[in-house]
Amino acid sequence: MVELIIWTIIKILFILFFVTLPLAGVLTVVDRRESSMIQDRIGPNRANLSGDVWDLSKRWRFLGLLHLLADGIKMIFKEDYSIKSGNRWIHTFAPILAFFPGLVILSIIPFGGNVTVFGSSTNLQIASFDSGMLLAFAFSSIAVYGITLAGWSSNNKFSLLGGVRATSQMLSYEVVLGLTLMGIFMIYGTLELNTIVQGQQSLKVDGTPDLLFGFLPKWGIFLQPFAMLLYVAAATAETKRAPFDVPEAESELVSGFFTEYGSMKMGMFLFAEYAEVVIFSMIFTTLFLGGYHVPYLYDSGFILPFGWGSLSINPTLVGFIQMLTFLLKVIIVAWGHLVIRWTLPRFRYDQVLRLGWKMLLPLALANIIITAIVLSFI
Amino acid sequence: MAKKGIVVSKHKYTLSEKLYYPEILKGMGVSIRHFFANIVKKKYTVTLQYPEQKESYAERFRGKHRLMTREDGSLRCVACMMCATACPAECIYIEAEDVGDSLVEKRAKVFVIDELRCIFCGLCVEACPTDAIRMDTGEHVEPEYTREAFIYDKKKLLQNSGRSVAIQGGDPDYIHKN
Numbered sequence: 317m318v319e320l321i322i323w324t325i326i327k328i329l330f331i332l333f334f335v336t337l338p339l340a341g342v343l344t345v346v347d348r349r350e351s352s353m354i355q356d357r358i359g360p361n362r363a364n365l366s367g368d369v370w371d372l373s374k375r376w377r378f379l380g381l382l383h384l385l386a387d388g389i390k391m392i393f394k395e396d397y398s399i400k401s402g403n404r405w406i407h408t409f410a411p412i413l414a415f416f417p418g419l420v421i422l423s424i425i426p427f428g429g430n431v432t433v434f435g436s437s438t439n440l441q442i443a444s445f446d447s448g449m450l451l452a453f454a455f456s457s458i459a460v461y462g463i464t465l466a467g468w469s470s471n472n473k474f475s476l477l478g479g480v481r482a483t484s485q486m487l488s489y490e491v492v493l494g495l496t497l498m499g500i501f502m503i504y505g506t507l508e509l510n511t512i513v514q515g516q517q518s519l520k521v522d523g524t525p526d527l528l529f530g531f532l533p534k535w536g537i538f539l540q541p542f543a544m545l546l547y548v549a550a551a552t553a554e555t556k557r558a559p560f561d562v563p564e565a566e567s568e569l570v571s572g573f574f575t576e577y578g579s580m581k582m583g584m585f586l587f588a589e590y591a592e593v594v595i596f597s598m599i600f601t602t603l604f605l606g607g608y609h610v611p612y613l614y615d616s617g618f619i620l621p622f623g624w625g626s627l628s629i630n631p632t633l634v635g636f637i638q639m640l641t642f643l644l645k646v647i648i649v650a651w652g653h654l655v656i657r658w659t660l661p662r663f664r665y666d667q668v669l670r671l672g673w674k675m676l677l678p679l680a681l682a683n684i685i686i687t688a689i690v691l692s693f694i
Numbered sequence: 695m696a697k698k699g700i701v702v703s704k705h706k707y708t709l710s711e712k713l714y715y716p717e718i719l720k721g722m723g724v725s726i727r728h729f730f731a732n733i734v735k736k737k738y739t740v741t742l743q744y745p746e747q748k749e750s751y752a753e754r755f756r757g758k759h760r761l762m763t764r765e766d767g768s769l770r771c772v773a774c775m776m777c778a779t780a781c782p783a784e785c786i787y788i789e790a791e792d793v794g795d796s797l798v799e800k801r802a803k804v805f806v807i808d809e810l811r812c813i814f815c816g817l818c819v820e821a822c823p824t825d826a827i828r829m830d831t832g833e834h835v836e837p838e839y840t841r842e843a844f845i846y847d848k849k850k851l852l853q854n855s856g857r858s859v860a861i862q863g864g865d866p867d868y869i870h871k872n
């Protein structure tokens with residue numbers, strides 16, 4: 317029991333303070349620099365630690381990552397403006413509601429295989445529920461309340477419009493989001509994420525590899541490519557980033573639902589957005605990219621397809637390799653997500669809803685039916 | 695008579711455009727190409743790291759004023775007030791004083807230009823008969839923290855000063871005659 321509690325605390329601290337929050341923070345800067353690289357600019361690169369003031373090459377700039385610190389300090393020391401009209405309590409509470417529920421989703425994500433440290437072994441997943449993904453759906457829909465309440469309590473037309481748009485967009489895409497994943501749940505027969513990852517590991521009961529066409533691991537992306545495309549669209553809409561950033565829509569609504577926010581409260585909304593990107597990447601990796609699974613690496617070591625040989629590795633080492641693989645995949649997915657943001661222009665509001673209800677929803681339903689038919693024949 | 699209209703043909707979407715995803719992937723391809731080309735070699739980047747790297751202005755750019763000096767280092771200005779008269783913004787203030795030289799007669803005791811009022815028209819430069827005032831420093835007026843700092847006095851105007859080779863009075867044989 318004590319062992320379990322200690323492990324859980326370690327895992328929570330690790331995934332929260334060593335993975336998600338730093339990654340989300342770094343993403344705020346990476347987003348800006350990546351966008352500038354895509355747009356042929358250089359981007360923020362001035363924040364520096366002492367060094368020579370006039371010679372750029374002699375300053376310690378760390379690729380502009382120090383802007384993260386500079387931004388944080390700026391946000392904290394700005395005036396914490398609280399509105400005179402509107403509902404002040406809800407106005408203060410909304411950023412919290414937008415930020416924290418998302419973090420709960422981290423508890424169900426398996427970020428590594430089984431590791432053994434000092435003779436005590438554990439699965440690198442904070443909580444293993446049978447209802448797994450349902451918890452993720454539940455908590456990601458709570459985040460909608462944060463946005464809506466922020467828009468409503470600000471007593472500002474722009475905020476209200478942003479809040480209303482966010483509500484209708486996120487509610488409609490939540491439906492699609494759930495339905496697209498139904499195929500995955502049917503194939504792996506569970507909602508529990510660690511079991512899904514183990515299903516993607518493609519191991520038969522007797523411990524021999526069970527690969528698609530003899531060489532492809534059974535990852536979600538290969539079994540449900542269509543659902544993957546729909547999921548990316550729906551999940552991008554859930555994170556409210558371009559091309560689905562109508563709730564924020566700088567060019568129409570000033571800043572959408574957080575127009576009336578300043579200092580760290582606004583910082584929380586911005587940070588929540590990046591935390592959502594990280595969480596989206598984690599769920600995407602887990603469901604479609606085999607989670608922490610390295611192709612051909614099993615608990616006992618590598619077993620290459622076509623009988624090309626095998627290599628046995630210490631199981632604990634395998635656990636750590638898998639953890640790093642998971643982080644690497646998450647970083648790559650998050651990067652790709654940012655590329656999508658900086659590539660596509662914003663949909664019009666009616667287009668967003670039309671895409672959601674008239675295209676993605678029927679396609680998701682068709683995907684479920686086809687998957688069900690195919691599964692019943694196998 | 696019926697008005698003749700222009701028939702605008704509507705863009706016909708191809709299948710891959712209707713499906714979104716192929717086009718999105720193509721767009722992402724462009725983004726990614728630019729990303730890697732710029733991150734590795736700054737291939738397309740045109741940004742100038744401003745305070746360290748500067749783009750030089752055109753040769754005839756009218757920038758910060760400067761006052762020129764003679765061979766002996768004294769101010770060329772003879773306080774004739776031509777520039778102050780020509781200035782449409784009325785931002786030049788000159789106080790004259792006697793030199794005690796029959797040829798030059800006067801010089802500027804105080805010479806002040808308010809760079810905030812100046813519209814950089816260059817008329818002062820054109821008006822000056824002695825090539826004493828110029829705007830060829832090649833830099834603009836720098837930003838300052840106070841308004842007072844923009845009021846340039848003689849000292850500030852002489853900072854970028856140089857010796858002008860034109861000979862005062864316009865007579866090339868002036869020195870030899872005396």
Ligand code: SF4
Nearest residue numbers: 781812813815816818
């Ligand atoms: S440039 Fe024009 S406005 Fe400025 S001082 Fe000369 S004459 Fe006046």
Ligand code: SF4
Nearest residue numbers: 771772774775777822
């Ligand atoms: S700067 Fe030239 S025009 Fe102006 S007062 Fe001096 S000599 Fe005359």
